[in-house]
Amino acid sequence: xxxxxxxxxxxxxxxxxxxxxxxxxxxxxxxxxxxxxxxxxxxxxxxxxxxxxxxxxxxxxxxxxxxxxxxxxxxxxxxxxxxxxxxxxxxxxxxxxxxxxxxxxxxxxxxxxxxxxxxxxxxxxxxxxxxxxxxxxxxxxxxxxxxxxxxxxxxxxxxxxxxxxxxxxxxxxxxxxxxxxxxxxxxxxxxxxxxxxxxxxxxxxxxxxxxxxxxxxxxxxxxxxxxxxxxxxxxxxxxxxxxxxxxxxxxxxxxxxxxxxxxxxxxxxxxxxxxxxxxxxxxxxxxxxxxxxxxxxxxxxxxxxxxxxxxxxxxxxxxxxxxxxxxxxxxxxxxxxxxxxxxxxxxxxxxxxxxxxxxxxxxxxxxxxxxxxxxxxxxxxxxxxxxxxxxxxxxxxxxxxxxxxxxxxxxxxxxxxxxxxxxxxxxxxxxxxxxxxxxx
Amino acid sequence: xxxxxxxxxxxxxxxxxxxxxxxxxxxxxxxxxxxxxxxxxxxxxxxxxxxxxxxxxxxxxxxxxxxxxxxxxxxxxxxxxxxxxxxxxxxxxxxxxxxxxxxxxxxxxxxxxxxxxxxxxxxxxxxxxxxxxxxxxxxxxxxxxxxxxxxxxxxxxxxxxxxxxxxxxxx
Amino acid sequence: xxxxxxxxxxxxxxxxxxxxxxxxxxxxxxxxxxxxxxxxxxxxxxxxxxxxxxxxxxxxxxxxxxxxxxxxxxxxxxxxxxxxxxxxxxxxxxxxxxxxxxxxxxxxxxxxxxxxxxxxxxxxxxxxxxxxxxxxxxxxxxxxxxxxxxxxxxxxxxxxxxxxxxxxxxxxxxxxxxxxxxxxxxxxxxxxxxxxxxxxxxxxxxxxxxxxxxxxxxxxxxxxxxxxxxxxxxxxxxxxxxxxxxxxxxxxxxxxxxxxxxxxxxxxxxxxxxxxxxxxxxxxxxxxxxxxxxxxxxxxxxxxxxxxxxxxxxxxxxx
Ligand code: NA
Ligand code: NA
Numbered sequence: 001x002x003x004x005x006x007x008x009x010x011x012x013x014x015x016x017x018x019x020x021x022x023x024x025x026x027x028x029x030x031x032x033x034x035x036x037x038x039x040x041x042x043x044x045x046x047x048x049x050x051x052x053x054x055x056x057x058x059x060x061x062x063x064x065x066x067x068x069x070x071x072x073x074x075x076x077x078x079x080x081x082x083x084x085x086x087x088x089x090x091x092x093x094x095x096x097x098x099x100x101x102x103x104x105x106x107x108x109x110x111x112x113x114x115x116x117x118x119x120x121x122x123x124x125x126x127x128x129x130x131x132x133x134x135x136x137x138x139x140x141x142x143x144x145x146x147x148x149x150x151x152x153x154x155x156x157x158x159x160x161x162x163x164x165x166x167x168x169x170x171x172x173x174x175x176x177x178x179x180x181x182x183x184x185x186x187x188x189x190x191x192x193x194x195x196x197x198x199x200x201x202x203x204x205x206x207x208x209x210x211x212x213x214x215x216x217x218x219x220x221x222x223x224x225x226x227x228x229x230x231x232x233x234x235x236x237x238x239x240x241x242x243x244x245x246x247x248x249x250x251x252x253x254x255x256x257x258x259x260x261x262x263x264x265x266x267x268x269x270x271x272x273x274x275x276x277x278x279x280x281x282x283x284x285x286x287x288x289x290x291x292x293x294x295x296x297x298x299x300x301x302x303x304x305x306x307x308x309x310x311x312x313x314x315x316x317x318x319x320x321x322x323x324x325x326x327x328x329x330x331x332x333x334x335x336x337x338x339x340x341x342x343x344x345x346x347x348x349x350x351x352x353x354x355x356x357x358x359x360x361x362x363x364x365x366x367x368x369x370x371x372x373x374x375x376x377x378x379x380x381x382x383x384x385x386x387x388x389x390x391x392x393x394x395x396x397x398x399x400x401x402x403x404x405x406x407x408x409x410x411x412x413x414x415x416x417x418x419x420x421x422x423x424x425x426x427x428x429x430x431x432x433x434x435x436x437x438x439x440x
Numbered sequence: 441x442x443x444x445x446x447x448x449x450x451x452x453x454x455x456x457x458x459x460x461x462x463x464x465x466x467x468x469x470x471x472x473x474x475x476x477x478x479x480x481x482x483x484x485x486x487x488x489x490x491x492x493x494x495x496x497x498x499x500x501x502x503x504x505x506x507x508x509x510x511x512x513x514x515x516x517x518x519x520x521x522x523x524x525x526x527x528x529x530x531x532x533x534x535x536x537x538x539x540x541x542x543x544x545x546x547x548x549x550x551x552x553x554x555x556x557x558x559x560x561x562x563x564x565x566x567x568x569x570x571x572x573x574x575x576x577x578x579x580x581x582x583x584x585x586x587x588x589x590x591x592x593x594x595x596x597x598x599x600x601x602x603x604x605x606x607x608x609x610x611x
Numbered sequence: 612x613x614x615x616x617x618x619x620x621x622x623x624x625x626x627x628x629x630x631x632x633x634x635x636x637x638x639x640x641x642x643x644x645x646x647x648x649x650x651x652x653x654x655x656x657x658x659x660x661x662x663x664x665x666x667x668x669x670x671x672x673x674x675x676x677x678x679x680x681x682x683x684x685x686x687x688x689x690x691x692x693x694x695x696x697x698x699x700x701x702x703x704x705x706x707x708x709x710x711x712x713x714x715x716x717x718x719x720x721x722x723x724x725x726x727x728x729x730x731x732x733x734x735x736x737x738x739x740x741x742x743x744x745x746x747x748x749x750x751x752x753x754x755x756x757x758x759x760x761x762x763x764x765x766x767x768x769x770x771x772x773x774x775x776x777x778x779x780x781x782x783x784x785x786x787x788x789x790x791x792x793x794x795x796x797x798x799x800x801x802x803x804x805x806x807x808x809x810x811x812x813x814x815x816x817x818x819x820x821x822x823x824x825x826x827x828x829x830x831x832x833x834x835x836x837x838x839x840x841x842x843x844x845x846x847x848x849x850x851x852x853x854x855x856x857x858x859x860x861x862x863x864x865x866x867x868x869x870x871x872x873x874x875x876x877x878x879x880x881x882x883x884x885x886x887x888x889x890x891x892x893x894x895x896x897x898x899x900x901x902x903x904x905x906x907x908x909x910x911x912x913x914x915x916x917x918x919x920x921x922x923x924x925x926x927x928x929x930x
Contacts, residue, residue, distance in 0.1 A: 021526055021534065022541040023519035029548045040673075047671030050559035051664040053552055054503055054581060060495055061784075063502040066470055066509065160784050166805065167783065168623055168655075173808045241789040243481050246498060250477035257471075272460075276512065278470075279463035283513030284520060286506045290552070297659035301617075303651075344655050348624055387524060397520040404524050484773070488753035492768060495775050495790070562667065569686035571761055571776035577686075 003039060007304025010035035014295060015388065024393055025291030032295030039301045048297060056293045057286055060246060065119050066282040067249035071256050072126035073274030078260030080227040085131035087224040090212035093135075097199035097206045100141055103128045104149035104191050108184070109235075111153010117339065117383055118394050121150030122285055125398045126277070136207030139402030141198060144410025147395035148191060151380035154339060155184045155373070161339045165372045168347045171365070178439055179369040179432040183377065183425060190417030198413050226263070230255045284397050288390070296341045305333065305342075309349040319357040323426060326350060327378045334382015334389065342379050350375075362429060369436060370429040377425060381418045384411050448601060455594055459512040462587050466508030473501040493572030500570065500580045507584035511591045514545065514598070539602035546595030553588040556581055612841055615649045616832075619674035621662040621780050624654040626803040627867035632860050633678060636830075636851060644847045650676070655780070662778035666831075670724045675836045680826050681721075682760025683778055689909060690718045691730075691827045693920045695762045696902060697895030698821040698888075700732055702928055707731035707861030709923035710827060711854040717916055722829070726837040728852035729830040731860040733797045734868040735822040736763075737815045740793035741786060744812035744881045748890060757782055757794035762898065763824045767795070769894050783809055795824060798871035799864050807874045817885045823895075830860070858927075 010031040017027035036045045075081040085099070092098030103124065111120040125146045132142040154161055157177035166176045199206040212220075234252040237243045243251070260266040266274075299305060312325045333342050354371050355364060362370065383391040386408045396407050425431050476497060484490035491497075513519055521541065526534055560581030568577040618637065622628050629652070637650035653674070660668055665679035666687070681688035682695060691714065693699070700706045710730045714722065738745045738756070745751055751772040758764045764774035775791050782794045783804040793810065801807050816823050832848070840848065872880075899917060906913030 017544075018522045019525040020540070021521045021523065021537040022544055023521050025519060026541065026544045026548050030544055033548075033551070043671065044673045046555060046558070047668070048659065048673045049552065049555035050562060050671070051660050051667055053556055054559060054584070055659075055661040055664060057506040057584075058499040058503040058580065060499050060502070060790075063473070063498050063505075066466075066502070066505050067474060070467065070470055070474075160787075163783055163787060163805070167803065168625065170625060170802070173787075173805055242485070244788055244790045247477050247481050250474035251481060253471070253474040254478050272464075275463055275467040276460075279466060279509040279512040280516055280518045281513075282506060283509040283511075284518050287510060287513065287519055291548075293659060300653065300657045300659070345657060348654070387522075393520045393522075397518065400518070403527075404522060405527070408524070484753075484755075490755075490773050492773065493776075495777075566684070566687045568684045571685050571764055572774060574685075577684075 003302045004304060004307050006035055006038050007299055007302035007307075010295065010298060010302070011304075018388065023287075025287040028288075028291035028295040032291070032298040035298035036294070036301060039298065052293060052297065053290055056289050061116070062119070062286075062289075064245050064249045065122060065285055066278060067246065067253055068119075068123040069126055069278040069281050070274060071249060071253045072123065073277045074253070074256045074260055074266065074271075075127060075227060075230075076130065076277075077270035077274045078256070078263070078265040080230075080256065080260065080265075081127045081131060082134075083220065083223040084227045085128070085135070087217075087220040089135055090217045090220045093207075094209055094211040096203070096209040097141075097195045098209075099132055099135065100137060100145040100195045100199075100206065101192050103132065103142075103145050104152070104195070105188070107146060107149030108152045108156060108188060111150060112156035112159070117150050117154050117380065117391050118285060118288075120153050121147055121391055121395050122281060122398065124149070125395055126281065129399055133399075133401075138205040138406075138410075139399060140406040140410035141195075141205040143392075143395050143399045143402050143407040144414060145191075145195060147384055147389075147392050147407065148411060148414040150391055150395070151383055152184060152187050152191070154380060155180050155187065155376055157181070159376075161343055161376060161379075162372060164340065165343050165347060165376065168343070169351050169368050169372065171368050171372065175365075175369055175436050175440055176372060178436045179373050180376075182435055183373050183421070183432055186421050186424065186431065187377075187418075190421050191414055194413040194417045226259045230259065281398060285394060288394070292338065292341075292390075296345075300345055305345040306349045309346045309353070312350070312353075314353075319359055320426070322357065323354075323359070323374075326354070327374070327422065327426075330375055330378040331382040331385050334379060334385060338390065339376065339379040339383070342382075343375070347375070360429060366429065366433050366436075370425075370432050373432045374422075374425055377418075377422060381415070381422070385415065386411070451597060455515060455590075455597060458590055459515040459594070462508045462590055463512045466505045466587070469501050469508070470505045473498050473505070493570065496570045496572055496575075500575065503580045504583040504587075507587035510549075510587055511594055514591055514594050517598075519545070535602055539599060542595055542598040542602060546592060546599055549588060549591040549595055553585065553592055556584055556588060560585075612844070613647050613649070614836075614840065614844060615651050616675040616836070617653060617658070618650045618676045618678075619653045619656070619658050619665060619668060620678040621656050621665065621778060622654060622800075622803050624652065626654075627799050627864070627870065628678065628803075629654060631863040631867055633830075636856075640847050640851050643850065644844055648844055648847060662780065666725070666829075669831050669833050672833050672835060674833070676728070676830070676832050678828065678830050680759060680828055682762075682826055685761040688718065688721045689906060689911060690714075690721055690916060692760070692762055692902065693916050694732060694827050695760050695825060696899045696917075697766050697823050698892055699920065699924065700735075700825040701821045701924075703732050703734045703825070703861035703865050704858050705861070705927035706825070706924050708854050708858040708927040709920065711857040712923050713920055716919065722831070724834060725829075725831040726834045727829060727831050728848070729856040729860055731828050731830075731857050731864070732825040733799060733828070733864045734825070735815060735818065736795045736797055736824040736826075737813055738793055738795055739801070739806045739810040740812040740814065741810050742792055742812075744879075745793075745814040746881060746883060747887055754792045755790070757785060757791045757796075758824075759796075759826050762902065763795065763826070766824060766895065766898050769898060770891065779804060782806070786810065797825075797864070797868055798875070799867035801871040801874055807876075811879060813875050813880045814883055815880065816883045816888055818882075820885050820888055823888070823891060828860075830856075 013031035107124050166173045234248045238248040480491040480494040560578045564578035640648045663683040665677040668674045669677040751770045754772045756772045758774045767774045785791045786809045903913035
């Protein structure tokens, strides 16, 4: 069996296992481990696993996940996040779908600092999802908006993934970041329009618009200040460069615990409830990381991503069709990989291919920036694309009352705007490059 | 038939308590990490004197936290599955699928537990220590083992329950 | 018989480490073996794991050949740390050759589980900073600085900065997120982590003085893989390993430093003069004395190791 066919078999076996209700982390791990075995043998597999799991769960940046989960859990149990949502709803409730839009924007803001799609969705959803349901959003719209919103922040500077792309392709980081702003803005507008259209066509998906009275606004405003203060410290500090996201999460935790305890809003039972949700969600997310890590290692060993990339690159067809093929390829990879693994494994092979082709007579430097934005965009689409979208799974795991089918149905309108945005980006590289040329 | 049911209910309660205890330990470590980080940030901001090695403490602690949280997730059957393709299948068939799923989960967690233990033994033998705090690097490996082993026990119990009574409708 | 070597390392394929040393080595053994030895390169840790785990990976056969720093795993390779003491290294080529000799005498037990192909050091370490340049020791106070290995972390702490230890691939990310205010790495790594764009100031020490730090590296092969090679292929590997290769790598890294330095803005570079470094050397001597005591405590001949390292460096430094 060639390494390529082993790679493809792993992929197929994973999909099959997923289809028959095997937990997705396990459905990734088992074919990954067997593939590794076939490619490299028992001893290397066993040796790989000695360090791989610890390596995956001891990442400094990823500790924001349990930290923000616990902070969110405490805020929920202590009534802080309800206060926040009541206030936000008093402000935005007059617009139908307003809270869903706020959720998407919160995801964008958080994603730009966390740099991880999965961490973003998990963190925001922990606080926002139950509240959206409480005020009358359908499970379909709430889960879809948050799962989709999570994919946007990774494009927003400072983006680690873009930085890695810039390093692999020797591009200027500042220009790379500049190229991301307009596409990210287009994405945001697309998502907000999608929500507006959905709530217009399907009014039952969102609560009726309801203008709050001045008194209500005052009343909710008075209860909201502790959580606003905590957010101001945490996010002000992170954006202001005073401390890292992990440090901000740690500080937010201590502050939230202190505020809720001092205000007598939390007792033993509520604290235990916060710990349980934290444990449940963090456990779910990290088990997926462990499973994905195993199949990623085996796929890297099989060189399937690199070989497929080469195959796509050597198709004797017009450049734009090749580009379309590349986009499909990334959406498929999005089934099992996070954006960072996709970039690391494929860009070294695909980049020279793309650079060798002519697109609208673009200069090499422009072509490189444009391609970077394009592949990061499709990587993120891949994470919510049916039937296997890592981020949809995470979101759905948080919303246990909503069937996966509902979430996927909800994602469709957002995917339509993604499709439009991608076509726009492919046909008009200026969307990405305009700001770069303007400012440099 | 009454006796085994009572037994399995007692076992279920014991596992519930163990998962809670494991999650509580994880939460304690997590809060300790948060407190330590706060002290370090304040020390850095006010006295230019952070805790040397705060980053590595978060890394070591993070591994222990995650391992302590994993059993609770499985006990609540909260590891995500795709129900998209099997919504039309009978409850009995779904239960058989779930039995296979939890069997595979058990095998994977057993493999992981074994290898993490082996990794810890290796690192102990090599006397590897953390860079700044000079802590033995086998400690986090060892502290991951209780949580990981509990995952294996839970997986095995669930598998056994699911295979034993395939007709019972999933709770 | 054909042999494919899985070569695993932590820097990207575009890094000087790959273009000036790993890839040329692969090409050379391929040519000399009539294409019977082939490398399958996995840059950027593509095979998984973390940079500190590379040593175990080559020992256990996860990879066949790795390039890594013994110092990423504190406590595992105490003997080679002596080369990472401050102000030991003046010329990477000479010091790399010295390191090879030294390892044959003092580090056989530590590296007994792998087949060493080469040992080397990199050129002068440089401060790359985001906020302000380092001109004197006082400028280091309160700065969060990334350092690679145990002794360099210690030295930086003794100088007044706050060390944050991490492998080099994480430096760019950490710098852009404000986890660190700067990093100590040689110029050679600059493009691999985009330091020419992420950092504003580059403070180097007087080039006439020895480097304030360097790091040791090993290029190592899985023992079983090497032992299983047929005699003629073993010969090819042997011809492309050892002291000569170590010296060449050191030379390649010096060349890479030159290219890397040209990538940063010359006006952002400042030189810390020898007069200022005098007080740094006092601190460095204290660290060396501490290290000798520590090694003696482990039952190793601390002062003999230090003296041997110095003597070997001096021996190969002679033109
Ligand atoms: Na970002
Ligand atoms: Na997908």
